[in-house]
Amino acid sequence: MNQNLEKIRDQYQEKVINLKTDQELESLRIELFGRNGLFNDLFTKLKEISVDERRIYGQELNVTKNELERLIAIQSQKVVKTTIIKKGLEYSVKSKIISLPKIGHLHPITQTERQLNEVFRKLGFSVYNSPEIVTDEFNFERLNVPQNHPARDMQDSIYIKEPEYLLRTQTSTIESYLLKAKSQDLPIRAAFPGSVFRNEKVNRSNHFVFHQYQAVVVDKNITMKDLIGTMDLMFKTLYGPDVVVRYRCKYYPEVEPGVGPDMQCFNCHGKGCPLCKYAGWIEMGGSGMIHPKVLEAAGIDPKVWSGFAFGMGLDRWTMAQKNIKDIRTLMGGNLAYKPNEL
């Protein structure tokens, strides 16, 4: 039977390649896959053989069918192309649809990630990643957040197997993996975009999954001036040269000193409005010098090496940039792209 299938495949392969019109292809398609076609007949005959044979032969039959379908589809495209080229602008008879070429699009989050990757690549950074299912050790302990630390309240975790396995709550978790993996390959310059998870109800403003971007440097003599200068470069790349950002003292357990960048509200220019909750400033993420305990946890001597880390959320920025009002739009929602440049 197998030999029979091979013969069928070879015979029709040759036939398909030589067909030149839509009509010819359609006739062949019906001959093979129509209600009374060859393959329906072969599938019907499966009943006549033993269960074991049926399983093996059935699979092979499917493979052959798929392959011939694929060939017909490819030939069909070639035929259409030839027809259109032949016709040129002679549209005196009913023709195919005419439109501008279809353009593909990257998701706005990917666009932003690439924009940032480019900034950091030019500074010698690699782009790193790590698992999304993580352990408590990498998500909290190595980041200076022991059990029952109040900082754990800042992040409601989604557990896979409590208390050990959870979905990462922050891109700092990638930093934990990075520092452990590369503690003997210093210095490090790495940036990492990533999805992170929090146990939040999904609604117009909140989601259980969102996107962060983080950059980490470990080297000798790294300072807050390096951190703030680099962050400012990043913000100017994203928001333009006139963006006003202030850098203030902020707490994150994995850094010390901690730095909080705030962007002057683009809506009210610092006067205070509902968008910035009347603060005049919008919090842009968190950063700081890597905490000595975090370096020690990775086996890096904080007396020799220092470093900085900063992270920011991408969703809000992307929403503002693309005028998206509902965070659900970004993930499996009603985000769409115009098919061509109109």
Added chain:
Amino acid sequence: MKLIYSELKKFLPDLKVEPQQLRDDLTMIGHFTNFFEEIDGEIVFDLDIKVNRGDCLGYYGLAKDLSVFYNLPLQNLSQPVNNQSKNQLPIKITTENVKRVMAVKISNLKNNSSPQWLQTFLKCHGVHSINTLVDLTNYVMFLYGIPNHAFDTAKSGENLIWEMNSKFKEFISLDGSKLILNNKILMINNPNKTLSLSFWGGESCAIDLETTETIIELAIYDRTTVRQNSRQLKSVTEASIRLEKDLDPELIPTAFKHLANLILENCDGQINSQIFDHYPKKADLPQIEFDPKKPSLISGIKIPADFSLDCLKRLGCQINNLIITPPSFRKDVTIEADLIEEVIRFWGYQKIPTNQPLVFKEVIDITPKEVYLIENLKDQLVQLGYDEVLTWPLVTTPIDKKTVITTQNSINSEAIYLRQSLIPSLFQQLDQYNRFKLPEPQFFEIGKIFSKEGDSFVEKNALGIYNHNQSQLLIDLEKLNLKTQITDNNFAEIIIDNLSKPEKYIPNQHQNNAIELTSQIITLDANIILDTKEDPIKLIEKYSQIIDSKNLWKLIVTDIYQDSKTNKYRYTFQASYFNLDDKTAKLIHLKTFDLI
């Protein structure tokens, strides 16, 4: 946390800055201040206090920080408690989870509704006024950040016992909530009944206007116990928020005396016992080696060593040959890096230049090759006209129940399984697009899929792809050299981890528009008759310039026909409009193609 400017000035009488400036200064030194507003003639600030600064959950702690920043003297508002009697309170402490308790009995009280100043204070803090005695306990909690409680001794008796619950099944709180207890709950009871949780008073001994005698207590507990109790009982109070932070038992006497004197001033009464003080173990303070050059080395700017030492001294640190002992209230200062942050924040983060980023440095490229592969695939797919989508990694239905990974506590009960394939999620995306009548969708996602293999959790990178045109999908997969089956409904999926990976790949930069669809796309036909034959692409360009790009989704020519009798040409257009209602779309359509 709320902060009333006039109350803050009681601790800092020489504070003269404008509210706007105070807001900015508080923020820069680490106490993010959202805004300030006027409530009943008071200027009230709204602050976010860092989780490691339990000492700043009261006016006193914030005033201390500001006294260092502005170099102003701090006023002590607490006076000694006079006229104690010889009676000893029969209080028992049976658990090590109590770090310190101070208590005293006050008799012959006249409790009333609160004076206006106290009512206004509480209103600014979003708390309802109850009566003078209760309101004063809240007032002192806000001033010093240390929760406290007043028991009506007519109801509670004097035999207060701090214990881990062993015999009581339930507790009725001050607001009447019934809480089910277990034996891990830290309680204040008397021998016969529950009186209070560590962080919430009980109904059974509540203070009211008839109260004439009270035992007041201020206490600090093991914060982990309070945190766990609060979570177990699903109850968060102003007291629990504070008690689960690392508070300073050394501050209790100051706050205690202030409360006792306020009660005597506002409710009359006399002290009717000795002051009870249970303080079994003073915490050791850290001894930290400090190099005054470090703030400069870490900040990257020059900070004089004199400033560093003076700053730490003003913070209350003991300095002995560069060994620094931080004050007891600064539980967050335990290592040299903490001292460095203190110096830099008071020197001013704003003095660090913002225009000196890192410069390029050649370091080992540690980019995993799969990152290059993913970027490369995305670019190829976009070139082929596919749009990238992102879908939920948590799904409602497992594909294989044996290997699916289930989340344990997801509050989105409709999505508890980690996806095992991208196709069901992409199918939902297609469904969404169909609902919006999006013409001819073709899209892809590259993301993680998950499964359980034995005791291990496995993550794989997968590409899922859809094209409304199956033939085109087959061709595109061939172009990408991806060998996979196509489902009946035009989806394909492939695990990409095993594909050959590029050594390096620099992805293309894209900046194109994405649109949030808010209503169905409306597609309308139009025929136009022309005397001469025209290039249909040029006609598409011409008409698309007439329609506002904010509304035009797509414009195509579906037919061109030459009438043999008139020799004229009929062009049939199909225009798709988005984020418009039917009526407006039709109006624009008719105007554009001159059909009115």
